[in-house]
Amino acid sequence: REEDIYQFAYCYPYTYTRFQHYLDSLQKRNMDYFFREQLGQSVQQRKLDLLTITSPDNLREGAEQKVVFITGRVHPGETPSSFVCQGIIDFLVSQHPIARVLREYLVFKIAPMLNPDGVYLGNYRCSLMGFDLNRHWLDPSPWVHPTLHGVKQLIVQMYNDPKTSLEFYIDIHAHSTMMNGFMYGNIFEDEERFQRQAIFPKLLCQNAEDFSYSSTSFNRDAVKAGTGRRFLGGLLDHTSYCYTLEVSFYSYIISGTTAAVPYTEEACILSPHPALGQPSSSREYPSLTGQELGPQLR
Secondary structure: OOOOOOOOOOOOOOOHHHHHHHHHHHHOOOOOOEEEEEEEEOOOOOEEEEEEEOOHHHHOOOOOEEEEEEEEOOOOOOOHHHHHHHHHHHHHOOOOHHHHHHHHHOEEEEEOOOOHHHHHHOOOOOOOOOOOHHHOOOOOOOOOOHHHHHHHHHHHHHHOOOOEEEEEEEEEEEEOOOOOEEEEEEOOOOHHHHHHHOHHHHHHHHHOOOEOOOOOEEEOOHHHOOOHHHHHHHHOOOOOEEEEEEEEOOEEEOOOOOOEEEOOHHHHHHOEOOOOOOEOHHHOOOOOOHHHHHHHOO
16 A cells, blocks of 8 residues: 555664663663663764673772673664674673673673664664774774774773783674674784684684684785774784674574574574573564654664
8 A cells, every 4th residue: 555654674673772772671670790881972962882791899999800892783784783792791691600600700891882873873884974983993083983982992991901901802793795603803923822813713613503613714904904803903912802793694504504594583582592591682672563663763
């Protein structure tokens, strides 16, 4: 019918509003190891949320910290980044024994949505001002790239703190042509350092059926110089590991087979999380139609 409204999306949507509702639901649980703060604002004054997940003992004054820093959604159209990031958060705040150990020994700093304006506006790759934020880590402007500037300042501050050791930096993306999950890493002149950074992707490949080490690559292409992975790989010392984690928009192939297993929102929502033993909290959003849908896409 002419009056019917049809909407198309490149991938399953994950909106700014949905993200805020998700963080609000986490805050309401009053977990003493989950902390949410506003690190800054976007050009259009949207929140740059920073999450800290760790045992309260690790945050006491003078405590030494081993930090894992995770960022996501710098490219707003790459919605699988948000689904993966939410899965990481759901696991880290769970009561699974491994999650408890991780909280005891590590401090997780997570900025799940680096480009909130781009997400809100429905952009695929750029910010409100038309910039690919993942090419401006070298010299982000507080006026043009305020969210990136805020995250970079925090990371540099932690790097200069003798009590803080930044162990990992992982930037989560989605890939439009390749299948499975895989990583990009850096190339170093130090052969030992180069070999060490290959260990983590190899472990992922051994423990996650949809992760492919054969698709993982290490490079220092000039065109990637302004990315978070490349910039921080050059800034941080040899004990830190910096990666881009890519997840296919489409599917993965289990090793030893040729059949593609599609990634679907239904599987994410309805399937029990293997660590949590319960459906993912990503199902906690309303099913809307017609006029109700428009505001929720923001």
